Amino acid sequence: MTLWIIFPISISLVSFVGTWTVYALAVSSNHVCSLSDWSSSNHCTGNQSTGCCFAPTISSSGTNAPENSLFTATINAGSFLFLLFCIFHHAHIMERHACHSMMSKCALAFGVVAAVGAFSAGNCNPSNVSLFHYLGAAVSFLCICFYTVLLTALTGKYVLTGYEKVLYPLRITSTVVQIIATICYTILFVQGKYFYLHLSAIFEWSLSVNLQLFELSYAVEFYFFSSFMLSNLLGRREEEKPLIIQMS
Template sequence: MGFWIILPIILCAVSLIGCWAVYGLAISFHHVCPLSNWEYRNSCLTNDTKICCTVNNVPTISSSGTNFPENSLFSATINAGSFLFLVFCIFHHAHIMDKSSVNALLSKFAMVFGCVAAIGAFVAGNCNPAELVLLHYLGAALSFVCVCFYTSLLTSLTSRCALTGLEHFLYPIRIIFTSIQVLVTIFYCIFFVQKDYYYKHISAIFEWTLSVNLELFELSYVAEFYFFSSAMLSVLLAVRDEEKPLILS
């Protein structure tokens, strides 16, 4: 007990540090423009000494990890983050099953959305948007949408399950994080499809906001994982008298 708080902490740290390190590398190699930049051109002159920003330099998370050498770190970060998020989803479901089995069905739905979100992020992180555009955006869209459902369901479970005794404090905080995640995702999608550079840049800011917001949401689960025990994983494979299939089937 207490050891497992390392999971949400590492998940948050890997995603936060990794993605912003990728952004820093992309900025240093002039592959993207800073988030503080709002001036874009239709094209750049070959003898331009200043950094020239076009639609290809909009600092989205994906474009920050498109070019060498930062694309290697980008893929490694997304792969590690996706795997840790998958483990996070399964372990949290095991905690619910052990301590509040009456909410098992809702928790299972949440776990499915979380696992699909992790798979979508994995696809997006390993399909370079410069080469495999359709797969990259399909994976990213799947991840963004499923994360909204996942955070909503986990917030609902916070109000239903007494896992820590801190739910009266955690629940309103997670409502805020979930509301931001859903609303910003909607606005992000609206601005992302616009052709104007100004709106593209706003969508990039929204995308980074979504990333940081999700990491803070995950970090709030330090409370639950403080009370988590590896013995709880056994409930995932246990066959109850009234159930024939496995919990994860």
């Protein structure tokens, strides 16, 4: 059903529009510095937190009011849609290529943990509950790397659409960019100087946009998706009961 292609498109739009709107509000309120401003003259330090701006990371953009509520709503919506995306994609694999069920289940597990980590990061304000926020963000970024690797590997193994010869190299490129950007962001984020913090923010926004493009590429797969695949997945789970129950 062509209606299902709206789903990956909606995930990308919600994440893209929501996060960049939060960033725009934060910049206009002087809560974070602009991504184009590399000077550290107005950067907040340990002894100064008012009348200055923080490095423009995604988390910093959603720390203060009024944009923090929109940030939480965006992350919650994005996490929920991403969770559904993981389940729907797994249902597609189980219906069309059940021989790759183990790899698909591993990808599903990483996707679920990534969604939970993002939900934790979005609902724990870094200024109040920094431990759970950064822990959730770290878990989410790490699991998303494994998730993209597994989904890209699956693209090279199955034929769902007939366009895999085009999608496979694109997803390999996107996966490599995701991993490199995540590693660079992690290394630079722990540095103390503002230049490195600002550079880490660039990498964080880059990996966010790259993930949205990666998800958007699955509009091709979802064109061939149907609700029957979900009901079939639930039916298979119902059939997979222990033999001892059937014998009783």
